[in-house]
Each structure stands twice: as structure tokens, then as C-alpha cells.
Amino acid sequence: MARYVFVTWDGGGNRMPTIAIARALLQRGHDVRVLGHDSQAAAYRAAGLRFTAYASAPGFVLDPRPAGMLRLFTDRGLADDTLSQLAAGPADVVVVDCMLFAVLDVLDRMEQRFAVLEHTMHGFLTPGFRALGAMVWPRGLRVGRPRTHAVPIVVASVPGLAAPFPPQPALSASPGAVVYAGAMSRARADAAPTEPTVVVSLSTFRFAGLAETWRRVLDAVDGLDARVVATLGPAMSPREVAAPRGVEVHQWMPHDELLPRASLLVGHGGHGTTLAALAHGVPVLALPLDATSDQPRMGRAVARAGVGVTMSRRAEPTEIRRAIGAALGDRAMRDRARRLGEAVRRLDGPARAASVLELSASASR
Template identity: 75%
Template sequence: MAHYMFVTWDGGGNRMPTIAVARALAERGHDVRVLGHDAQAAAFRAAGLRFTPYPSAPGFVLDPRPAGLLGLFTDRGLADDTVAQLAANPVDVVVVDCMLLSVLDVLDRMDQRFAILEHTLHDFLARGARALAVLVWPRGVRVSRPRSHAAPIVVASVPSLRVPFPAQPALSAAPGTVVYAGAMTPAVAAHPAQPTVVLSLSTFRFPGLVASWQRVLDAVDGLEAHVVATLGPALRAGEVRVPAGVEVHEWMPHEQVLPRASLVVGHGGHGTTLAALAHGVPVLALPLDATSDQPRIARAVTSAGVGETLPSRSGPHAIRATVERMLASSALHSRAERLGAAIRELDGPRRAADVLELSASARGRRDQ
């Protein structure tokens, strides 16, 4: 049995990958615990995982603006909390969310074996690390060194949105190794009983979110398809007008709604996009945040021919015309179905657990 600690933050799209990998390790008999924000406690404990909230960050509420995110990612309090947990309960491997730069930096300085868990496209993060290095340098946080020492970097994504995927090397936990694990959402090939459009925008209240939701809802008013809208926690009751006949939920697990979907309309978030594609469902992306990975993911979906992209300010008529065209395109659906089959073959949680077991074994050999 190996001992693991996952260090995470309340980020929405990173929750499912963290839970999926942590549970896969726990189900193999390993000792697994999670350190994160108190708002995450219920979700992780419901998944059967031991959870400890950061003592330094009670009542955390995410500020999605760039300054707020930078402050979070370089928060020395989270690093101090991690070190204190390790002093009380040493582990073989710490699995750290890719954005917690201060935690990665301190673990690298103290020679603790750690892995990085990425929850979006690896090339976006690799390029972004160079820009982040400049921004966080005045705060005394290093970026490049911890990434090159991570053993390994586990990417909860696929190497490409085109099939066949590039050949992957044998699993390795050597420092700096990048391992594409695959999607973390349980997925099956979608078989909708009728044309069904799933609407799912961000769980964060980005500027313009309410207006974007209203344009999307207006676009599907009277659409000859069943429409399911998962509004999420960022909207308050009554902020948008919902057309008659739209099935509305605050939240639904992907594995419940996507097997019956024909098309997903989203904001280009990695979690929802990859989950849809894993089910073989095409995606219409309307990115809400130009500084995030959303535009990059939207471009990748469009380039691979498994979806389309529109500006988030697109009007209802443009959105409606695109939705109707995508629903009618057999070629689009065939490409998405082929990609979905390839994603499902990776079996993301199993592959991530396999390489993290190698990481713990390597730590054990080093300490002998």
C-alpha cells in the first residue's frame, strides 16, 4: 500500500479529474487523502475520500478575475498548510493541481516526491507557464523547475482531438514525463432517443454569463429537439427567461445527461467539452473568457471537425442556425463518434492510477 495526498482548489473543472484519480487509487487499496478548500468537502466526502480543508482559507470564494486567480495560485498559505499536513502524515507522493504554483514550488524545494495533475490541454499549460513565470517571479514562486521535476505530469486529457492518436510511450514516472491519461468521466457511446441538445455554460460567473445564457436560451426556443439546460450555481433563480419545454437542472452528472445527447452547447471549458467528446457528442463552443483555455479548446474542437465555435456575443439567430446545421450533419457526428471511441479506450482513471503507482514505487526505491 502506498500513501498519497491530493492538493486541490475549488475550481469547478478540476473536481472530476481529482475525484476520479483519487478514487481509482483508493479502490486499489492505497491510502488516499485530499487537501482543499472547505467548499469542496461535501463532494469529496460523498465520493468516499478523506478530506481536510485548508486551515488558512476558511470560507474561500473564487474570484475568477486574473488578479484573483494569480493571488490564489501563488498563495503561500496553501503551501504552508500542505507542509503542515505532510509533517503530521508523511506520504509517498503528493498529487498537486497544476495551477497551485506555490505548493509545487515548496514541495520541490523540500525534495518531496510529487506529481502534477493537469485538467486541460497540456500544450496550453506548457505555453502559459512561460508567461506565468514572469508574473510570479516578484512573488518568489518558481514555475519551470517544479514542472521539470514533477514525477510525472498526469494530463487528464488526450494527446489530440484527431484520431488515431499519436503513439504513446510506455508509462513512466520519471521526472518531467508527460502522461496523457484520457478523460475522467465515465462514458459510453451516446444513443439519443430523439434529437437532444444539452446546454451547459460555466459554473463561474464570468462577465456576460447571464446575457450569454439568455441568447442561447432564446436560440433554442421552439427548436425541433429536446433541450436540457444545466444552469449551474452561478445563476440565481429568475435571472434568465427559460422557454417552455426546456428541461432545466442546476446540475447533472455528465454520465446521466450525455448518453442521451446529440449536441452540447458550452463555453469551451475542458471538462464539459472532453466529457461530451468522450460520449461521441459534437460540441458548439461559445468561449466566455479570452484569458483562459476556452478559446484554445474551441479552436481545437473546430480544427478537428468535431464541433464549431461562435463568439459568446453571437445573437440567437446565429446560434440557432449553427445548432440546426450541426444537428443535421451526419459527417460531424461520425467524426465525433470515432473520436469518442478512441477516448474511451484510454480509460483515464485507470491509466492515471497506473502511473501514480509507478511514482510511489520509484520513491520507495530511492529511499531504500
């Protein structure tokens, strides 16, 4: 049995990968603990995981503005809490969210064996980290070095959005190894939908423009000759949306119940939601909400691969409706998404991530 501590933050898109991998290790008989914000406690405990909240960040509420995110990622209090957690109970491997620079830095300095968990496509992060490195250097943090010395870097994503994928090397926990684990959502291929079905799922965070984007999308699907299912998430209340007649509105509904029967996902380009749709073989229309995140890059990647389209969240409802209609009628796009879904499902993300983390723990003994 190996001992793992996952160190995370309340970021929405990083929740599913962390829970999926931690549960996979737990089911293999390992000792697994999670350290995160108190706002995450219910979700992690409901997943059967031992959870401890940061002592230094009670009553956490995410500030999604760039300055707020930078304060979070460089918060030395989270690093101190991590050291306290390890003093109370050592770990063979600490699995750290890729954005927690202060935690990565302190573990690297103390030569504690750790792995980095990335929750978007690896190629999106590399140039961004170079820019962030210059921003955090005056704070005494080293962004590049902890990533280089991680053993390994576990990417909860795929090596591209076109199938077949390039051949993947054998699993490795050597310093700096980058391991694409795959999608973390449960996915399956169902028969073709009995009727055209559009799933609308935007961000779980209330980015600027979220409510207006919901209005535009719902106006676009008004009277559409298709079943339309909208899942609002915690950022929106049903009272805030004027859903047209015939649109099914849910506060929350599991994607693995909706996506197997979907024809198209309309989303914000978030990595988790987008990859979940593609894992089911469902094309995507991305309307990025936050220019500083991976959402615009994810949208462009989807369009380049021909498994969806992207457009401005400020597009008029008539433009969005036209794009939805074109995607529903594009058989070639559906075929490319179906082939990509088959390739994603073959990776078996949580099991692959758990296996490489077991290699990392073995090497630490």
C-alpha cells in the first residue's frame, strides 16, 4: 500500500480529474488523502475520500479575476498547510494541482517526491507558464523548475483532438516525464440519438457575460427542431433564465446521462466539459467566456480538428442558431467526433493515471 496526498483548489474543472484519480487509487487499496479549500469538502467526502480543508483559507470564495487567480496560485499559506499535512502523516507521493505554484515550489525545495496533475491539454500550459514565470519571479517562486522535476507530470487529457493518436510511450515516472492519462469522465458509445438532441452546458463559475451568453443561446434554440436540454450548474439560477417553451432546464444533471444520447454540446470551451463530450463522440460548439483561460484555445483546437466549431460568446442568436443547425447536419463532423471518442475511451484515463502514480510511489521507496 502506498500513501498519496492530493493538493488541490476549488477550480471547477479540476474537480473531476482529482476525484477520479484519487478514487482509482483508493479502489486499488492505497491510502489517499485530499487537501483543499473548505468549499470542496462536501464533494470530496461524498466521493468517499478523506478530506482536510486548508487552515489558512477559511470561507474560501474564488475570485476569478486575473489578480485574484494569481494571489491564489502564489499563496504561501497553502504551501504551509501542505507541509503541516505531511508532518501529520507522510506521503510517498504528493499529487499537486499544476496551478499551485507556491506548493510546487516548497515541495521541490524540500525534495519531497511529487507529481503534477494537469487538467487541460499540456500544450496549452507550456507557453502560459513561461509568461507566468516572469510574473511570479519577483515573489521568489520558480514556475518552470518544479514542472521539470515532477515525477511525473500527469495530464488528465489526450495528446490531441484528432484520431488516431500518436503512439504513446510506456508509462514512466522519471523526472519530467509527461503522461497523457486521458479523459476522466465515464464515457460510452450509444446508438445514434432517436432525435436530434442539443445539450447546453456553460461554466460552473459566473464569469462576466455568463448570464448574457445564456440569454443568447436560449434565444438561438427557441423553436429549434430538436430536443434541447440545458444544465445551469451552480453559477445560474432557473429564475435568471427565460427558457423557451420546450427547452428542458435542469440545475444539474450528470453529463454521463445526457451525452450518450446527444447530437451536439453547446458549451463554453472548458476543457473538462469539452473533452467529456468528445469522449462520447459528440461534436462541440464552443462559446468561450474567459479569454485568460484555456477556453479560447480549446475552442480553436476543436475547430482545427474538425470535431466542432467555435465562435464569440457575443455572437447574435441568429448566428448561433445557424451554427447549431450546420453542426447538426454535418455528417463528416459527427464521424470525426465518433472516431475521436473511440480513441479517447481506449485510454481509460483514471486507471492509466493511477498506474503511473503507482510507479512513482514504487520509485520513492
